[in-house]
Amino acid sequence: MRAGDAVGGDLALPRALPPAHPAARRARPDRVDPLRVGGGPRARGGLGAGRGHHVGVDPVHRRRGAHVPRGQPGARPDERGARAVLGRGRARPERAQDPAAEGGPGGHRLPADVTDPARLADLLRHARDHVPHYRRLLADVEITDTGALDVLRGLPTLTRAEVRAAGARLWAAEGDTSTWRLSRTSGTTGLPLEVLVDQAAQDAERAALHRRITALLPGDLGPDLAVFHLTLHAGAATRSLAFPGQAPARLVKWNLTRAWRLPDDRFLDCLREVDGQVVTGMPWVLSALADRIGGSGRVRAALVVMSGETVHAEVSARVGEVFGCPVTAMYVSAEVGIAGAQCEAAHVYHVSEDVVLELLDETATPADEGEVVLTSLTNRAMPLLRYAVGDRGAWVGGSCSCGLAGRRFRLDGSRVTRVAARAGADRRATTLDLAKLFTQLDLPGVDVVQDDAGTVVVRHDAATPVPPRTAAVIAAAVRGMLGPATRVTVRPRDPTSPVTARPQDEARAADRDLRLGQGPPSLEPVEVAEWARSWLVGEPGVRAAALTGSFLSPDTFTRHSDVDLTVVVDQDGPGWPRLAREMHRHLTGLRVNVDTAAAVADSPLLRARLLSECHPVLGDLGEAGVTWPSVPALRAVAGPWLQEARAVLWTQLTAAEGVRDPVRASWLSSRHVLNALRYHCLVRGVRTTVAEDVLAVAEEDGVPGLREVREVMEVAAEHRPPLPVEWDGGEGALAVGLRVIGWVRANLPR
Template sequence: MTDDSGLAELLRFAQRTVPYYQNRIHAELLDEATAAQALAELPVLTRSEVRAQRGRLWSTEGDTRTWKRIRTTGTTGEPLEVVLDQQAQRQELAVLAAHADGLLGSTAWRSRDLLHLAMHGSAYSRRVPSPLHPQSQVGKWNLSRVWRLPEREFYAALAYLDGQIVTATPSVMALLVDRIGRLTPPARVSPLLVVLSGEIVTTDLRDAVAARLNTRVTSMYTLAEAGVVGIGCPTGVGYHLTSSVVVEIVAGDGSPVTSGTVGRVLVTPLANRAMPLIRYNTGDEGVWAAEDCGCDGAGRLLRLTSARPGNMVIEAGGSRVNTVDLAKVSAQLEVDTVRIRSDGDGLVVEYVATTPMTDTACAVLTSAVRLAVGRHISVDVRRIPPWSPGAVGSLGGRDGQIMPFTVPSVLAPDPVVRWLRDELADTQDLLAACLTGSALDPAATSRFSDLDLTLVVGSDPVATRWRALATGLHERLPTLRVNVSTPADLADSALVTARLLAENRPVIGDLARCGIHFPTVGAASAEARLWAQTARAVLWTRATDPAPPGSDVLREAWLATKYTLDALRYFALAAGQRTTGALTVLAAARTWHVPDYPTLVEAAEVAREHRPPPADSAVCGRRYLEAALAVVEWLVCSLRHPPSELS
């Protein structure tokens, strides 16, 4: 189905305002009758051409302040940047809303929240007001940290999906329903509707999601750079095209293919005036399917295929998988590119990246492969460094550039300990080294958490060589915070010493042999009084800022939690206890009569992304800071009593 009036308008606009098209669109008169012919005469727009001509594809009209930049990937994993105007930004949600109206039988659902689930490190949990209804929100929830929770807490977090409209890629949803099925007792999670997009959706997966979550499931063919191209046919035979995108299926020479013939899928989004992409090659291949599918869907029926010449790999049992199929997945997981090869009865997936993927990211990649080749196929994920010979050429390496070895910014403690032992093995005058901090506990980690490395040295902790060592380690692991101290310095820091002894993961040496011992109750109480003065000032200033906090509610929640936890640690030390772990002191605070305990727990869960971000971020951000301030005041009042009276 072609919207000739919308196409004619887009071509006239591009001819007038987009430098790239001014000498390519030659028709003097563009109207509904001539638009399709004018489109067919244009060359195919490839991803490499978009990269090369990026600035010349921008329109000279429009308010650039309202444009949104997005980054996607090509079939080689090279980044592709596209800008969208406001109309294009709203288009995907508008199409989804209209589709959901039909599926659910009314518009009543629009007062509920719409939540997109992601599982890659850079996905930032956030929520904004929905244009669909004044009482609803549109949000993104990164499940990477929820995924690392024990089963009971993981199960509890899933309750936030009940009654919501949930969107996700098929690979993420496949992982989710698999884990839900393994819970004992089985988890009862029931979103109002699940929308799958971003990857090819199989009938088996759609049926599994519907059964496991007891919900309706639909799918959309979407491209980040083009919006919604098609709506999944309920019969599972393909996608009904939307009126917001013109779609062509063409042969290698750009000519249209006959019905039933596989060809390249080209799209021309009609909404975006910031950077019109005309006859854009998606990298997908498809075929026009028979339109007598038997459903009520409107629009021509497109069926995507995975048989792409030159990239297809035939694997165990005759299953087929393609590196192009995984391009979007690898981009989300922040790896350069992916290659798949046979290994006996299974598959080996090799990805190029400077740093290893996290366990969660590997699980998503494995899930995506199994969706393509079958759930029974074994998959082994292996990293190839960018400087490796295997990463150049066949894997699209970056001109053979040699890069220094690094470890990832998010890693389990054990690999970091092994790495540090090698790095520090021959360091002179190093008495001990250990990791500490909440980042050692997956359930207590937020995206702002630092992994603290304390180096206990014999003398002169500010010497040039220690600064150089700290700088080098931090460069290779950005979230590693390196502290250098002498035993005498640590003796003057009650909380630091207590945390080193209570939470540490040894790397080299032994803290006790360095003469480092738990602080006395008196020392901890004295330091707590001084700390409270500074904490009170910081939180008061932040909470009373005329520009309301909460634009980044995750950071506000993290800041509130950081001060809350230190206040609870000081309370425990002043009471003669020897516990400082984040989860332990927060759980114990329930019996300590801490003010507004539920808000403190909520702030910690928001900071760690164990729940979706709150609807009113500005109000909640201030509320979290005020709750933390109340805990500091509570600590000050508690310290006025003798230590023996603290409970």
């Protein structure tokens, strides 16, 4: 369930196995893993960077040894077994007494009904026999059901760096690779990890989520129950997956970044998709959504499940009030899976039956409190035995009345990281908390300070504009960490501050850098226009420049859209490609078209769009020689273009491998449909190319399928989630496009 440690979500984009893996040719990259992270914030992958539900970091120093209790099978001094290779040849000192053996309150054996010793023994034998990394570590070690936990403890812990260094040596050489998925964790605190996940692990995570849902929503869940993982991470892809005959029947990861640009009333209309459904997400995302929704009763979910960060009681209460439903939490590691479920009787967690959870002290010995180390009992494709997630926790004693099995533990907020802001004695936001937030929002160059009055000041580079709605998300997220009464200010950093002072040439370069690595979803046209003007002012030969395209409208802007900048110049020259390349390097998604007015005249539709829907950047297009195309010129190119558009959609619809991405198919269809309707208007003398205008004209003229066209446009813009690929992989969107293009072509004036 690897959505930057968020349960139920970031459904992974289909990813093939690395070519080096012997199973790469047999793997099935076309299927989507519904519960594991697929692109995290830098890639942009999910938040959490391999952390658990409570925020964590890689400790600066990790002890590689492990405690080996007396009597461990295979731990004879004259053998090279697990014990002999601990800490690269250095075994940890043994304690005189193992608390687990005593079974007292300090013991750390999980109850047999939670961690099945036979499952653990079977996993260890599989790792020894089929995973190169563990062959030497477990060589000649006797593995029995009763001694499995001792053998596990004899292994050194794994850190992120060690997993990355081991690479393919952690991959199993045995298993049904056609069902394996490649999940990419986020890289918030370093380079991302790629983890192979087998079908059993995927099924176990869905089952764990189902158990949590049925425990809190008793009775018949119904055939249409869906889980919606909501994210505001610009790099995440919206996907859906169906599970016929199962509950939940549909899993949806929905990126709301583009819908967030809509006016409040339309944004609320989008969110009503989750009415009566299960919603999952990170606390800061749900806190921001609660602020945007405003009051209770506007959106009514059946259940909210939070994970990925510390969950505070007041955040849960606020989210529950706004969404009108119960709120719970799960503890999730991005590499290992669901490790615990929130105890409804207290703010602690019950250990999942699918993991072994250990708490280790500074000497890597089991303790009442310490570092959290996890072992998944389900994933055999890439077993991670004793993986140190970077969190700290403590066992919680006493009986529990909530009904969940599994030993209880709490998470400790202390971290090997700096605290950036505080609120009271028990509320804090660490540098990692904030780094994860800003990474997911794709906001580089941001820091946080807290003034003497307690106001949290989020400072960003002056050359990196932060639109008001993005600032509202930041403020809501920080309040979610520190409490609803926290005052938050978002403002540019003082360029003269010694903290951010840079050499003059570096500062000049930064002035031209418009959110390097940031796609345009968070930017407004006026900001891009001002930035582009700073590049073009003073450039010899530039007569005019304008922005065009779907970027100008929230209704038509998609993750596949470009920011189109047309620059009209006096004459062609060798310097223009260099300028376009440099501008594109500083703004992801920018497409710079540099042409003379005569060259622009060769494209009648481009001329019409420049004059109808442009956002001026520099100069005047009319004075630069760009004029409206004549109707005969438009008719001359409309027919061939429509024929080519039909061929493009038909090729996609009939491809042997089928359609794999409904959102992209919807974008491709809506893009061609809108251009077809633009020709429909222009050849009739209607001088407009604005999407809403041409749709209105088409409706008056009786063009068929317009309701479906609008739905396809909403899916393309991620204003609504697509149908699961098993139900409709995008074929419906392509068929709608073919129908409309066929009608326009048949009714084109001769």
